[in-house]
Amino acid sequence: MEKVIIIRYSEIYLKGKNRGFFERAFETNLRRAVKSFDCTLDKQSGRYFVRNFQEEETENVIEKLKKVFGAHTISIAYETATDMDSIFEAAKLLSRSTGTFKVESQRGDKKYPLTSIEISKELGGRLLAYFKTLKVDVHDPSFTVRVDIRENGVALVFADYIEGANGMPVGTAGKGLLLLSGGIDSPVAGHMMAKRGMNVDCLHFHSYPYTNMQAKEKVVELATILSEYTCGTNLYTVKVTHIQEAIHEKCKPQYMITLLRRFMYRIAERHALNIGAQCLITGESLGQVASQTIEGMTSSNSVVETLPVLRPLVGFDKNEIIERSVKMGAYETSILPFEDCCTVFLPDFPAIRPQTKDILREESKLDVEALIEEAFTSIEKIKI
Numbered sequence: 001m002e003k004v005i006i007i008r009y010s011e012i013y014l015k016g017k018n019r020g021f022f023e024r025a026f027e028t029n030l031r032r033a034v035k036s037f038d039c040t041l042d043k044q045s046g047r048y049f050v051r052n053f054q055e056e057e058t059e060n061v062i063e064k065l066k067k068v069f070g071a072h073t074i075s076i077a078y079e080t081a082t083d084m085d086s087i088f089e090a091a092k093l094l095s096r097s098t099g100t101f102k103v104e105s106q107r108g109d110k111k112y113p114l115t116s117i118e119i120s121k122e123l124g125g126r127l128l129a130y131f132k133t134l135k136v137d138v139h140d141p142s143f144t145v146r147v148d149i150r151e152n153g154v155a156l157v158f159a160d161y162i163e164g165a166n167g168m169p170v171g172t173a174g175k176g177l178l179l180l181s182g183g184i185d186s187p188v189a190g191h192m193m194a195k196r197g198m199n200v201d202c203l204h205f206h207s208y209p210y211t212n213m214q215a216k217e218k219v220v221e222l223a224t225i226l227s228e229y230t231c232g233t234n235l236y237t238v239k240v241t242h243i244q245e246a247i248h249e250k251c252k253p254q255y256m257i258t259l260l261r262r263f264m265y266r267i268a269e270r271h272a273l274n275i276g277a278q279c280l281i282t283g284e285s286l287g288q289v290a291s292q293t294i295e296g297m298t299s300s301n302s303v304v305e306t307l308p309v310l311r312p313l314v315g316f317d318k319n320e321i322i323e324r325s326v327k328m329g330a331y332e333t334s335i336l337p338f339e340d341c342c343t344v345f346l347p348d349f350p351a352i353r354p355q356t357k358d359i360l361r362e363e364s365k366l367d368v369e370a371l372i373e374e375a376f377t378s379i380e381k382i383k384i
């Protein structure tokens, strides 16, 4: 009898001819997730098995696997021979000695001498005889023992289905460049695109020396948390201090945010094209703050020439975003009080519905191209 971890995949099974492509990406990502553990991974009839791990590492391995997109459910199971004695030995280890239970059985191997119902009856009977205070409750049991008789002469005996990350394997849906601030929203936006299989690199704008090293460390930490789901990421940082100073000096203060946003989007698109990313991703949500009105989005969007700008949070309420942030493990870091660049030079009254002609008039006071070129001289890459 061997203890194994079973991983079952989600939407991949819907794929037809190119299923192999999705399966290979999924397997690569699973291997990556468990590579720091002493264990092996193999695939059998559409499921993946982690084996030969240290018993005391089980929870840690599960935590890693729960971050791999494409996994539907995960179970810790005993793999045994298919005779009832062996199955019963495994079931005993999974049973509680008291309370209510049921047995659920299925057969991949249709030649097995007992039907599913017979397996459940036989095993249930043995458990009842062994644990004298157990009772059967098929409707609302306090635990379930599950038996799966496979074609290759093994039985899998397990108790629970652990919810996987679902979605599609990262690496199957192109690459995006996430505009990563130090806030709550953008890490969640990156997480959501990774969930649909996208590779995500990150771009962060800072205003050093107005923003400090702690602000940078916070963003590195957020990218690190995100990278557990995105199977690694590259974090690029670009300094925009000189741009904020130029806007501050030459333009009306209420356009600071709008104008800065347009610079960010221009720089982001150019950088995305440089690194082969196929879209920009932001954490914007309609109406959340002054710059996220449809007019504000139109203004920043209009400087992006070829790439789509994906805003996976556009229809989400803040509390829905926070819920996801907590769930992905980013929230505690996101709420640390270090400023990213946007809070420096903040006007008292930002333009809420900026008009194109006003924006263009203000922007014409600046040497846009020179400012962008200067920004690119500060770019740094951190591999995470």
Ligand code: ATP
Binding pocket: 178, 179, 180, 181, 182, 183, 184, 185, 186, 187, 203, 204, 205, 206, 281, 282, 283, 284, 288, 289, 291, 292, 340, 341, 342
């Ligand atoms: P977040 O919680 O992601 O910071 P927010 O609610 O603070 O979002 P804004 O500050 O208006 O919203 O930013 C909107 C989006 O613009 C962010 O989600 C992010 O994608 C991008 N962005 C804002 N500031 C930066 C920055 N300093 N570097 C990179 N991207 C940024």
Ligand code: MG
Binding pocket: 181, 182, 183, 184, 342
């Ligand atoms: Mg922010």
